[in-house]
Amino acid sequence: MAEYGGWVKLNGKDYIIDISSYKSQDLVDFSPRGTVAGQSIIVSELGLYQVMLQSDWRHGFGFQFYEDALGYLQTDGQVDTRHPNIAMLMTQPTSTDTVAATKEGFTVFDGRVYSWGSTGTSISGVRTFANSTWDDIGDSDAADYGIVNYLLPTTTYMFVAVDGARLQKLDTADAATVAGLSANSTDYKWLIIHNGNIYAGKDASNIVYYDSNTDLSQLAGDPADDTNEITVGQGGYPVLGAMSFMGRLFVFRADGMWEIGEDNIARMILDYRNEASSDNFRSWANLNSQIIYPIRDKLYSWNGVRVVEVTPQALTDTFPYTTYGLFDNFVVFQGRLYLTARTNETTYEEHILCYDGVGWHKMAEPLATGAGSVTGMGYDSVNNRLWYHVSDTENTTWYIPFQDRSDYPSADFPTSGAHSLITSRLDMGFRRVKKSTPSVLVGATNLNATRYLRLYYRLDDASTWTPWGGNDSVSNIIDSDGVTELFNPLDESYTNSIEYNHMLLRTDFVTDTAANSPILEDLMVRFLMRPDTNYGHSFAIVGAEGAQFGTAHYDDRTVAQILTDLRIARESKTPVDFTDPFGIEHKVYISSYNENAIEYHGETRGDVNIETRILVNVVEV
Amino acid sequence: MPVFKRAWPTERLIKPGLRTRIFIPQRPERVVQISAGDAIREDAITKDTYWFTLHRKGVRRQKVGVDPLEARAVPEAQVKGYLHERILYRFLTEKLRLSGVFTFQSSFEGGRSELGGMVADFLFFNWKFVINVKGPTHYMFLQSKKDEEQEGILAEMGFTVFYVDLPTIESEYRLEEWARRVFNLASSRGAGLKSDTSVDSPDSGNQQALIDAISDELADVDTYLDYVIAYSV
Numbered sequence: 001m002a003e004y005g006g007w008v009k010l011n012g013k014d015y016i017i018d019i020s021s022y023k024s025q026d027l028v029d030f031s032p033r034g035t036v037a038g039q040s041i042i043v044s045e046l047g048l049y050q051v052m053l054q055s056d057w058r059h060g061f062g063f064q065f066y067e068d069a070l071g072y073l074q075t076d077g078q079v080d081t082r083h084p085n086i087a088m089l090m091t092q093p094t095s096t097d098t099v100a101a102t103k104e105g106f107t108v109f110d111g112r113v114y115s116w117g118s119t120g121t122s123i124s125g126v127r128t129f130a131n132s133t134w135d136d137i138g139d140s141d142a143a144d145y146g147i148v149n150y151l152l153p154t155t156t157y158m159f160v161a162v163d164g165a166r167l168q169k170l171d172t173a174d175a176a177t178v179a180g181l182s183a184n185s186t187d188y189k190w191l192i193i194h195n196g197n198i199y200a201g202k203d204a205s206n207i208v209y210y211d212s213n214t215d216l217s218q219l220a221g222d223p224a225d226d227t228n229e230i231t232v233g234q235g236g237y238p239v240l241g242a243m244s245f246m247g248r249l250f251v252f253r254a255d256g257m258w259e260i261g262e263d264n265i266a267r268m269i270l271d272y273r274n275e276a277s278s279d280n281f282r283s284w285a286n287l288n289s290q291i292i293y294p295i296r297d298k299l300y301s302w303n304g305v306r307v308v309e310v311t312p313q314a315l316t317d318t319f320p321y322t323t324y325g326l327f328d329n330f331v332v333f334q335g336r337l338y339l340t341a342r343t344n345e346t347t348y349e350e351h352i353l354c355y356d357g358v359g360w361h362k363m364a365e366p367l368a369t370g371a372g373s374v375t376g377m378g379y380d381s382v383n384n385r386l387w388y389h390v391s392d393t394e395n396t397t398w399y400i401p402f403q404d405r406s407d408y409p410s411a412d413f414p415t416s417g418a419h420s421l422i423t424s425r426l427d428m429g430f431r432r433v434k435k436s437t438p439s440v441l442v443g444a445t446n447l448n449a450t451r452y453l454r455l456y457y458r459l460d461d462a463s464t465w466t467p468w469g470g471n472d473s474v475s476n477i478i479d480s481d482g483v484t485e486l487f488n489p490l491d492e493s494y495t496n497s498i499e500y501n502h503m504l505l506r507t508d509f510v511t512d513t514a515a516n517s518p519i520l521e522d523l524m525v526r527f528l529m530r531p532d533t534n535y536g537h538s539f540a541i542v543g544a545e546g547a548q549f550g551t552a553h554y555d556d557r558t559v560a561q562i563l564t565d566l567r568i569a570r571e572s573k574t575p576v577d578f579t580d581p582f583g584i585e586h587k588v589y590i591s592s593y594n595e596n597a598i599e600y601h602g603e604t605r606g607d608v609n610i611e612t613r614i615l616v617n618v619v620e621v
Numbered sequence: 622m623p624v625f626k627r628a629w630p631t632e633r634l635i636k637p638g639l640r641t642r643i644f645i646p647q648r649p650e651r652v653v654q655i656s657a658g659d660a661i662r663e664d665a666i667t668k669d670t671y672w673f674t675l676h677r678k679g680v681r682r683q684k685v686g687v688d689p690l691e692a693r694a695v696p697e698a699q700v701k702g703y704l705h706e707r708i709l710y711r712f713l714t715e716k717l718r719l720s721g722v723f724t725f726q727s728s729f730e731g732g733r734s735e736l737g738g739m740v741a742d743f744l745f746f747n748w749k750f751v752i753n754v755k756g757p758t759h760y761m762f763l764q765s766k767k768d769e770e771q772e773g774i775l776a777e778m779g780f781t782v783f784y785v786d787l788p789t790i791e792s793e794y795r796l797e798e799w800a801r802r803v804f805n806l807a808s809s810r811g812a813g814l815k816s817d818t819s820v821d822s823p824d825s826g827n828q829q830a831l832i833d834a835i836s837d838e839l840a841d842v843d844t845y846l847d848y849v850i851a852y853s854v
Binding site for chain 1: 692719794798
């Protein structure tokens, strides 16, 4: 049986120590402060636990780690995070039209909403929403319109760009007549008002015509009728559309953005020839004096001087990361850009996203089955609605109402489905240090027994969400206004804590009444940083020839040999083995080494024999 | 022998044409700075009991992390400037994605030669506006008048000046609201600041008239003292 108490083993050699000199001490601080967002201090308890606070989500989704006080990872379902200091449910969409025809766009003329797009059986390419129903609009021959490429409203007329056919105009009584100079005035793809003219681009062509007559009676459609046509570049790329921006007229092709100058010559402004694609410039919009446009699956913003990428960040924090592409249907109103985007998943989803110039927010999930697409979207300033059309196994037109005289969502919230807000990875600034959390506090309002929040958590690399407080479906519910503390993360039976390197919190929003939404105001996590503990050991080695402790440990090395062995251990670049007086083994470095001569004893075996006391500090690694 | 003049009628100075600019007097002598920390014996005041460590401030907790404010700032090695300027720099480039739209020059670097020596921390040349971080000295009388003068001169050059104070930069929420207004970004009406640590004293508004009156009195004294300092060097 080994005999302990008077010796240690260091770097493979035994040493007799003065046992009364042995000390051991923890080297790592008990609980250093974590780095959390600056405002967290206002919920400090001034006690043992530190508190992390998040009470604003306006920087939107896509933040994998909690480095932005106003960011989070993602939302599921319909959660509105656009407003300061709250997160709540978003207004649910309402279905209005299910006829078998695809709507490609929406506009407002004479106080009514109109759509344009493809046709169905006895379905016109132009339809209008009046008296709470969608109705067909007939053409100049009182027949249904064929496919319509574009509608341009003015005060007097709305021009109808019929695909492959003569331009027409509707008056305010929806009476249709032909427009344009002649029978050649056909097949326009887009129209725009700029510089006292209406410019019109031919479908699948890079030729643009223009006319200054209010009724477009002189708008030509063929060089034979108008030799002043504008040719936008060469190379066979058709002009997809146009935008009047900062007093200048810009047109878009798959190879870049061009400007039609006052001299009616088109010049390339932004060059994407090496990325020319049918996905380029699928849509565009002017947000806060910046043109936002897609190039393949990236989004860019151009302010007339500089291009900046504004593509939304990834939605998930694990491989394979879910990202957005195929940006389309750009609509700007109330200072925000709304668009549709498709995920990169095999069973893709299409979502309506909102960009406020800083953060991206998911507003709705129109498609989730990996089929179909959102074909058109438009803002209706008369009814204050965002209209969109979904074409998958059937065609459905939806709208999301917005609230008059308020920025907050209209009170028609979803009473079914999963609607969640998922935080970033809460790592408290130290990703590899364990944290211990006994409870969280949730600040919320507008709650009751049937309108509540539910809290779940996910630790480190886990893939499943665990209800806070076990699987009793009760402990994790917050259903009273104010700040609610949820204890016992593991189950409801005893006080406990969870330990993690990082944690994600998921808050579910549940309501049984469409007129009310639970309001999340604050998420507060109480935690202690709990770094791994290492110890330091200090002892004095007896450096004497023939020293003996007990019967098992006899040191017959000369003092010089003992010192040499210790210096080699001190010099070691790799950790050395250390057995403490209790017989416990550690990997250590010698952090401090101090030789103190005691008494001279002449020479022994060729070495000077000076009895020495050596103070040694070792630190565990 | 000091020469005394009447106080500057600053409102008349912010006009085009020949004029006298406000001169901010510099200290005639630099004060020798001694770090107070050097004079404190830490071991004498933080002695713990050998068996337990307890302070009235709570359990000792080492501050080993990054300063929350510094964590929001662009590193000084990358951008030379004061802490609050570097926080705003990072906010503008990373959150508002405005890199390349503005140029930055810290106020400690003097002034901009392209603006005739004007101080413009963040210059948005094409957007014709300037953001200046309003540090503590900007609330002193003479410096505040100097700010007014520079704002007037920049206005003549077509630039609008926006000021942002330090508490606004220190609060993520205040900075967010301020930026959304300056850059015309979407913001809800009645934005809350309930999570803000830097709100004003609740009763300060009631004393505003008194504060204004005292401030006016002090301003006159301050102007006189500025002259004394300026002309006695």
